[in-house]
Amino acid sequence: TPTPNVIAASLGFTAVAKSLLDKVVIPAGYSYQVIYALGDPLTAATPAFKNDGTDGDFENRAGDHHDGMEYFGLDAAGKPSASGVDRALLAMNHEATTDADKSSFFLFPTGGTSTLPRPAAEVDKEVAIHGLSVVEIKATNKKWATVQTSAFNRRVTPLSEVEIAGPARGNALLKTKYSADGTKTRGTINNCGTGKTPWGTFLSGEENWAGYFFRVAADDTVRGDKSVVSLKRYGRIAGDKSRHGWETGGSDDKYARWNISKLGASVDGSDDYRNEMNGQGYIIEMDAYDKTKALKKRTALGRFAHESAAFGLPVVGKPLTVYLGDDSRNEYMYKFVSKALWSAADANPADRMATGDKYLNEGTLYVAKFNADGTGQWIELSMANPTIAGYATYKFADLADICVNTRLAGDAVGATKMDRPEWGGVHPVTGEYYQTLTNNSNRNVNPTGSSQLAPDSANPRAYQDTDGPNASKNVGNPNGHILRTKEGASVGAFTWDVYLFGAEADADKAMINLSNLTDDQDMSSPDGLAFSQSTGICWIQTDDGAYTDVTNCMMLAAIPGKVGDGASKALSYTKTDGSKLDVTTKVGAAPAADKLKRFLVGPKDCEITGLCETPDGKAIFINIQHPGETTKMADVADPTKYTSQWPSNAGYGAGKRPRSATIVITKDDGGRIGS
Ligand code: FEO
Ligand code: CA
Numbered sequence: 214t215p216t217p218n219v220i221a222a223s224l225g226f227t228a229v230a231k232s233l234l235d236k237v238v239i240p241a242g243y244s245y246q247v248i249y250a251l252g253d254p255l256t257a258a259t260p261a262f263k264n265d266g267t268d269g270d271f272e273n274r275a276g277d278h279h280d281g282m283e284y285f286g287l288d289a290a291g292k293p294s295a296s297g298v299d300r301a302l303l304a305m306n307h308e309a310t311t312d313a314d315k316s317s318f319f320l321f322p323t324g325g326t327s328t329l330p331r332p333a334a335e336v337d338k339e340v341a342i343h344g345l346s347v348v349e350i351k352a353t354n355k356k357w358a359t360v361q362t363s364a365f366n367r368r369v370t371p372l373s374e375v376e377i378a379g380p381a382r383g384n385a386l387l388k389t390k391y392s393a394d395g396t397k398t399r400g401t402i403n404n405c406g407t408g409k410t411p412w413g414t415f416l417s418g419e420e421n422w423a424g425y426f427f428r429v430a431a432d433d434t435v436r437g438d439k440s441v442v443s444l445k446r447y448g449r450i451a452g453d454k455s456r457h458g459w460e461t462g463g464s465d466d467k468y469a470r471w472n473i474s475k476l477g478a479s480v481d482g483s484d485d486y487r488n489e490m491n492g493q494g495y496i497i498e499m500d501a502y503d504k505t506k507a508l509k510k511r512t513a514l515g516r517f518a519h520e521s522a523a524f525g526l527p528v529v530g531k532p533l534t535v536y537l538g539d540d541s542r543n544e545y546m547y548k549f550v551s552k553a554l555w556s557a558a559d560a561n562p563a564d565r566m567a568t569g570d571k572y573l574n575e576g577t578l579y580v581a582k583f584n585a586d587g588t589g590q591w592i593e594l595s596m597a598n599p600t601i602a603g604y605a606t607y608k609f610a611d612l613a614d615i616c617v618n619t620r621l622a623g624d625a626v627g628a629t630k631m632d633r634p635e636w637g638g639v640h641p642v643t644g645e646y647y648q649t650l651t652n653n654s655n656r657n658v659n660p661t662g663s664s665q666l667a668p669d670s671a672n673p674r675a676y677q678d679t680d681g682p683n684a685s686k687n688v689g690n691p692n693g694h695i696l697r698t699k700e701g702a703s704v705g706a707f708t709w710d711v712y713l714f715g716a717e718a719d720a721d722k723a724m725i726n727l728s729n730l731t732d733d734q735d736m737s738s739p740d741g742l743a744f745s746q747s748t749g750i751c752w753i754q755t756d757d758g759a760y761t762d763v764t765n766c767m768m769l770a771a772i773p774g775k776v777g778d779g780a781s782k783a784l785s786y787t788k789t790d791g792s793k794l795d796v797t798t799k800v801g802a803a804p805a806a807d808k809l810k811r812f813l814v815g816p817k818d819c820e821i822t823g824l825c826e827t828p829d830g831k832a833i834f835i836n837i838q839h840p841g842e843t844t845k846m847a848d849v850a851d852p853t854k855y856t857s858q859w860p861s862n863a864g865y866g867a868g869k870r871p872r873s874a875t876i877v878i879t880k881d882d883g884g885r886i887g888s
């Protein structure tokens with residue numbers, strides 16, 4: 214891992230304005246190129262992408278909805294090299310697809326089939342655009358391009374074979390018709406945030422996987438066991454429709470696996486797919502450099518709507534720490550601490566996946582509880598914790614059960630329910646962890662029902678926007694915030710504050726714009742977050758639905774301070790019954806004009822996501838995800854009705870259908886990005 218040579222003292226570019234244009238806007242003195250979009254060929258034999266709905270063979274093309282992404286350097290000879298700056302592999306997630314009425318309509322000439330059953334050929338195409346890809350990139354005279362003929366190029370799809378690793382490997386909860394001994398599963402799905410291990414592999418978080426599965430209305434009764442508690446906790450309700458109806462594609466197991474109803478007569482589930490969903494929801498590890506190595510699901514890191522996996526700064530002779538978030542409303546923040554102690558020799562190991570086995574299969578998982586005084590606890594999730602062993606709602610059998618049903622373990626210990634933990638990153642000097650909390654429509658001063666929560670110290674805002682898409686809704690915390698934690702003297706202790714509150718610049722500074730954001734800094738719904746290892750800049754990316762009347766989604770550069778550099782802040786709410794609700798939070802120092810600036814605004818209907826860089830910090834790669842996603846399915850054949858025509862309107866590729874794509878940004882004077 215390259216160490217940051219300089220933490221930039223201030224941001225050297227001029228902030229870009231908020232924008233509703235259908236283009237990528239970046240500061241003066243910078244340039245960008247599109248290099249890798251949905252459908253781009255990954256083998257020499259794969260034809261160019263026509264982008265008219267007739268293309269096939271997506272197992273050999275870039276997938277859809279580019280998301281988290283990591284950079285793996287190569288030397289001139291094509292060997293792994295942490296210092297490679299002009300030849301590399303990009304490994305990335307293809308999270309999902311732009312869909313309506315079940316169909317991924319841009320992939321079909323006239324939009325595909327929105328009724329059930331779904332045709333097998335449509336299902337096959339939709340499955341293949343999910344998963345991961347690895348693509349070689351090369352800079353020639355400072356101009357980057359993918360290498361279509363590279364032997365490194367690779368797709369992983371929801372049908373690729375994957376090993377189950379860690380405590381849940383071989384457990385009864387993983388037994389299926391596909392893997393009667395519970396050691397394997399098929400593929401990975403809805404991959405969102407990423408991570409890069411200190412030994413040079415790619416980590417990917419499986420996020421909203423539950424919606425792809427279906428179970429019949431009678432399944433709760435047919436099962437009649439504690440698996441029903443698990444399925445409900447993870448949001449898979451009997452009788453609810455699946456996202457795409459893939460289970461209706463045919464009788465072959467590749468379709469039948471998406472129906473997780475109990476259908477067979479076995480006790481252990483080895484004759485049907487009742488346990489199939491337990492094979493999704495993990496951090497999956499891939500050696501981007503070696504396609505012959507099996508992918509592995511690291512079950513020790515828990516099962517939930519995973520985002521990124523961010524490593525604490527490695528210290529020789531100490532355990533490794535991995536920070537994790539569960540991105541759903543009112544879910545938790547976690548950390549994993551390895552049993553193995555970090556060895557400097559493992560930074561460049563002969564067998565990278567074996568090194569993953571060493572650090573990620575054994576350790577302790579913790580969940581976060583926040584106190585009002587700026588302290589917190591990391592609570593151990595293991596059978597050694599009597600609160601878990603004695604939990605009445607769900608009787609945990611063993612550590613494997615905790616690794617599969619991690620949300621229930623978090624419930625058992627009373628962890629703090631957060632405003633949607635998205636990505637996180639570790640400050641390369643202070644080692645403090647920054648966690649985006651993107652928004653939460655279930656935060657409410659007058660909570661009703663079991664899903665709504667009153668504001669608390671770590672999630673202190675609940676308010677209604679007065680203009681824009683949320684003006685008429687009760688929106689809780691529509692703009693999100695970024696919380697940071699600092700490890701304490703023991704593994705179970707931490708301190709925290711809120712680094713930044715998202716807000717519109719003209720919002721009330723007493724209750725909403727608590728970080729005093731200006732027009733050059735204001736943003737809503739922070740989602741992606743990553744620190745540059747070269748400049749130390751904290752890059753913040755948005756996936757917003759609240760400020761989109763004023764601006765498309767964006768990326769900002771930040772030079773944050775540290776936990777405790779601000780002050781306590783008292784927020785006083787008046788409830789509908791006239792009583793007061795007083796919440797005290799910890800707010801970081803308001804960012805100065807040269808410490809937080811908007812760097813980029815994306816085209817229409819996109820989110821900005823994925824961030825990686827060359828080790829010298831002179832090129833950064835980001836993803837523009839789902840431009841034009843609110844286009845109506847009925848308008849698929851009429852480009853004039855697309856809400857975005859990016860990137861074809863930026864000169865990239867055939868056809869006018871919008872495509873998720875990777876861009877590379879460089880500074881015209883050859884300097885480091887943002888500094
Ligand atoms: Fe895939 Fe939570 O963003
Ligand atoms: Ca507004």
Ligand code: CA
Pocket residue numbers: 405406635636740741756822
């Ligand atoms: Ca995200």
Ligand code: CA
Pocket residue numbers: 740756820
């Ligand atoms: Ca998102």
